[in-house]
Amino acid sequence: xxxYKEAVDALNNLQSNAAYIKERSNLKISYxxxxxxxxxxxxxxxxxxxxxxxxxxxxxxHVAGTKGKGSTCAFCESILRYHGYxxxxxxxPHLLEVRERIRIDGEPISHDMFAQNFxxxxxxxxxxxxxxxxxxxxxxTIMAFHIFLKEKVDVAVIExxxxxELDCTNVLERVPVVGITSLGIDHTxxxxxxxxxxxxxxSGIFKENSKAYTVPQPANAMKILLERxxxxxxxxxxxxxxxxxxxxxxxxxxxxxxxxxxxxxxxYSWLKTNSSINISLKEFADHPSTKQGLxxxxxxxxxxxxxxxxxNYYLDGAHTPESMEICVKWFKAATKKSPRIKVxxxxxxxxxxxxxxxxxxxxxxxxxxxxxxxxxxxxNITDNKIRDVSIHVxxxxxxxxLWIELLRNNNIGVDESQIMTKLSVHEAVKxxxxxxxxxxxxxxxxxxxxxxDVLDPHLQQTHIKKEVAAEEPPITQGECKSxxxxxxxxxxxxxxxxxxxSGQCSFDYDMALIIxxxxxxxxxxxxxxxxxxxxxxxxVAENVNKSFTEYYYEKLANKVQGEDxxxxxxxxxxxxxxxxxxxxxxxxxxxxxxASRYNTHVNTKMDGKWTQLLRNLCKMYIQHINIHDVLQKDxxxxxxxxxxxxxxxDNNEEYVFAAGISISCFE
Numbered sequence: 001x002x003x004y005k006e007a008v009d010a011l012n013n014l015q016s017n018a019a020y021i022k023e024r025s026n027l028k029i030s031y032x033x034x035x036x037x038x039x040x041x042x043x044x045x046x047x048x049x050x051x052x053x054x055x056x057x058x059x060x061x062h063v064a065g066t067k068g069k070g071s072t073c074a075f076c077e078s079i080l081r082y083h084g085y086x087x088x089x090x091x092x093p094h095l096l097e098v099r100e101r102i103r104i105d106g107e108p109i110s111h112d113m114f115a116q117n118f119x120x121x122x123x124x125x126x127x128x129x130x131x132x133x134x135x136x137x138x139x140x141t142i143m144a145f146h147i148f149l150k151e152k153v154d155v156a157v158i159e160x161x162x163x164x165e166l167d168c169t170n171v172l173e174r175v176p177v178v179g180i181t182s183l184g185i186d187h188t189x190x191x192x193x194x195x196x197x198x199x200x201x202x203s204g205i206f207k208e209n210s211k212a213y214t215v216p217q218p219a220n221a222m223k224i225l226l227e228r229x230x231x232x233x234x235x236x237x238x239x240x241x242x243x244x245x246x247x248x249x250x251x252x253x254x255x256x257x258x259x260x261x262x263x264x265x266x267x268y269s270w271l272k273t274n275s276s277i278n279i280s281l282k283e284f285a286d287h288p289s290t291k292q293g294l295x296x297x298x299x300x301x302x303x304x305x306x307x308x309x310x311x312n313y314y315l316d317g318a319h320t321p322e323s324m325e326i327c328v329k330w331f332k333a334a335t336k337k338s339p340r341i342k343v344x345x346x347x348x349x350x351x352x353x354x355x356x357x358x359x360x361x362x363x364x365x366x367x368x369x370x371x372x373x374x375x376x377x378x379x380n381i382t383d384n385k386i387r388d389v390s391i392h393v394x395x396x397x398x399x400x401x402l403w404i405e406l407l408r409n410n411n412i413g414v415d416e417s418q419i420m421t422k423l424s425v426h427e428a429v430k431x432x433x434x435x436x437x438x439x440x441x442x443x444x445x446x447x448x449x450x451x452x453d454v455l456d457p458h459l460q461q462t463h464i465k466k467e468v469a470a471e472e473p474p475i476t477q478g479e480c481k482s483x484x485x486x487x488x489x490x491x492x493x494x495x496x497x498x499x500x501x502s503g504q505c506s507f508d509y510d511m512a513l514i515i516x517x518x519x520x521x522x523x524x525x526x527x528x529x530x531x532x533x534x535x536x537x538x539x540v541a542e543n544v545n546k547s548f549t550e551y552y553y554e555k556l557a558n559k560v561q562g563e564d565x566x567x568x569x570x571x572x573x574x575x576x577x578x579x580x581x582x583x584x585x586x587x588x589x590x591x592x593x594x595a596s597r598y599n600t601h602v603n604t605k606m607d608g609k610w611t612q613l614l615r616n617l618c619k620m621y622i623q624h625i626n627i628h629d630v631l632q633k634d635x636x637x638x639x640x641x642x643x644x645x646x647x648x649x650d651n652n653e654e655y656v657f658a659a660g661i662s663i664s665c666f667e
Contacts, residue, residue: 014134061176073159075297077157138168180215207234268281302315314334315455317447319445324356345372362410
C-alpha cells in the first residue's frame with residue numbers, strides 16, 4: 001500500500017489534466033504545436049517499450065463523444081465480459097481512486113499492480129525524458145496500454161479523454177470498431193465553439209477500414225461526421241434506441257437506452273470481426289449473456305440513488321448544459337410523488353457555462369442549497385488532491401451569488417440563510433443528516449467522487465434500493481411511534497436487540513413478522529398492531545401478507561444473474577423461502593434452518609458437491625419446482641460422500657452443515 005501511495009503522489013506531481021487544459025487555453029496553442037505534442041506521445045510509447053507493432057496487436061473499441069461516452073464504454077465492456085472475453089477498460093475521470101481508470105475484467109487493477117506498473121513506466125521514461133515527463137492523463141494512457149498488453153486482454157474498451165483528433169488515446173492506428181456518442185458544446189477553449197468544430201475533433205478517431213457507429217446527432221454535426229468518414233474511408237451507421245434498460249424504480253432517462261443500444265452494437269460489431277458469431281444484431285441483443293452484461297452494468301455517480309442517514313441522495317455527474325437538463329428531468333421524475341424537502345449540493349469546475357447549468361436547476365423547488373468544492377472532508381484522498389482550497393471555495397461563493405441573483409431575476413422567493421457555501425461535501429451532508437430530504441448532488445464528475453467517499457466509500461450501493469415508499473398512504477390503524485419512522489430503513493435481521501440497527505425495521509424470524517424497533521415491547525413491534533403510519537414499514541407489511549415463498553422468490557428473481565450468479569448472491573439463496581426453512585444469522589454467518597429452532601453450526605470448506613447442489617436448488621426454485629424431496633435425497637447422499645460435513649440428530653430431524661449454510665432434511 002505504501003508503494004501505491006508513493007506512486008499516486010508521484011503521479012499527482014505530474015501536470016494534471018485540468019492544469020494542462022488551462023495552460024493550453026491561456027497560451028492558445030496552435031494546431032501545429034498541439035500536433036507536435038501528439039507526436040511526442042509516440043516517443044513516450046517507444047521509450048516505455050510499446051512498439052507500433054505491439055500496439056497494433058491490441059484489439060480495441062474506441063469511443064468518443066460529449067455525453068454518455070463513459071456509460072457507453074461501461075455497457076460495452078460488461079457485455080463483452082459476460083460473453084466470456086477477457087476485457088480491459090480505460091476511462092476517466094476516477095471517483096475514489098486513480099486505479100479505477102484501468103480495469104481488467106471489470107475490476108480496477110489492484111494497488112500492487114498499479115504501483116508495480118507505474119514505477120516500471122516512470123523509471124523508463126525518466127531515463128529518456130528527465131525534464132519532460134508526460135502529463136497526468138498521457139502517463140496513465142501509456143500505463144493502460146502497457147497493462148492491457150501485458151495481461152493479454154482479448155479486447156480493450158478505450159474512452160477518449162478530450163476531443164479525439166489529437167487526444168493521446170488516438171495514437172492507436174488499428175481500431176476495428178469506433179463509437180461516437182451524443183455531441184454537444186463542451187471544452188470550447190480546446191475544441192472550438194461550434195458543434196461542427198467539435199464534431200470534427202470527435203470524428204478524428206475514425207480509421208481506415210474501421211466501422212464507426214453513432215447516435216442521432218444535430219444535422220450540422222452529422223454532416224461533419226459523414227464527411228470525415230469518407231475522408232478516412234470509414235463506414236458509418238446511425239444507431240437508434242432498440243434496447244431498454246430495466247427501470248426498477250429508478251426513473252432511468254431514455255438516454256441510457258440510447259447509450260446501451262450503441263454499446264450493444266459496438267460489442268456485436270467487434271464480435272462479428274473477431275469470432276464466428278452468426279446471429280443478427282437483434283438476436284445478439286436478446287442473448288442471455290448480453291442481457292446479463294446490461295443488467296450488471298455499474299457506473300457509480302450516474303443516475304444513482306443512495307439512502308444514507310435518512311436522506312435519499314440522487315447523484316449524477318452532469319457537467320454540460322444538455323446533460324444537466326436530462327439530470328433535472330430524472331430528479332423530478334424520481335421525486336415526483338415524494339413529500340420530502342428538496343436539497344441541492346452543487347459544484348462545477350472548469351470554464352463551463354455555470355449560469356446556464358444553474359438555470360436548469362431553478363425550478364426544482366430546492367429549500368436548501370449547498371455550494372461545495374470537490375472535497376470529501378471525510379478523509380484525505382491523495383488520489384483527488386486539491387492543492388489550493390481557497391481558490392475552489394472562492395468559486396463556490398461566486399456560484400452562490402449567481403444562484404441568488406437568478407432566483408431574484410426569476411421572481412423566486414429567496415431565503416439566503418438556506419443558501420450556503422461549505423468547505424466540503426462532508427459538511428453539507430452533516431447538516432442535512434437524519435432528516436427526511438431528497439438531495440440532488442450534481443455539476444461535476446469529480447464532485448461524485450467526493451460525495452461517494454462520504455456516502456458510500458466502498459461503492460456498495462451500486463444498485464438502487466427503494467428504502468422509502470414514494471408517497472404517504474392513509475393511516476389505517478396504529479400510531480407512529482417516532483417522528484423519524486417514515487424514513488426508516490428495512491432490513492432482514494434476527495430479533496435480538498444487538499442485531500437491530502437503531503431506527504431500522506427488521507424481520508423477526510421467531511414471530512414471522514416485520515417489527516418496528518421504536519415499539520417498547522417486543523410483542524408490540526408487529527406491523528399488524530403498530531406503526532402502520534410508516535410508509536416504509538407498510539410497504540413491506542404488504543409483502544408479509546403474501547406467502548414468504550412468494551415474497552422471497554420476488555426478491556431473488558430480481559437479482560438472478562444467470563449461470564454464475566450463485567457466487568455473487570449466495571446470501572440471496574438463503575432467503576428464497578424454502579417452504580419451512582428460514583434464514584438464520586450468528587456472528588456474521590448466514591444459514592438455512594427449520595423455522596423457530598436455534599442450532600449451532602460448523603464452518604467447513606464448501607466442496608464442489610455442495611456448490612453444485614446449491615446451484616441446482618436455485619435453478620429448480622426459480623422454475624417453481626418443489627425442492628423438498630431433492631433436499632431429502634441429495635443431503636443424505638452428500639453426507640455419505642463428503643467427510644467435511646457434520647451432522648446432528650434431534651427429534652428425528654437431521655441437520656447438515658457446510659460452509660455456514662445449513663439445510664434441514666427430514667426422514
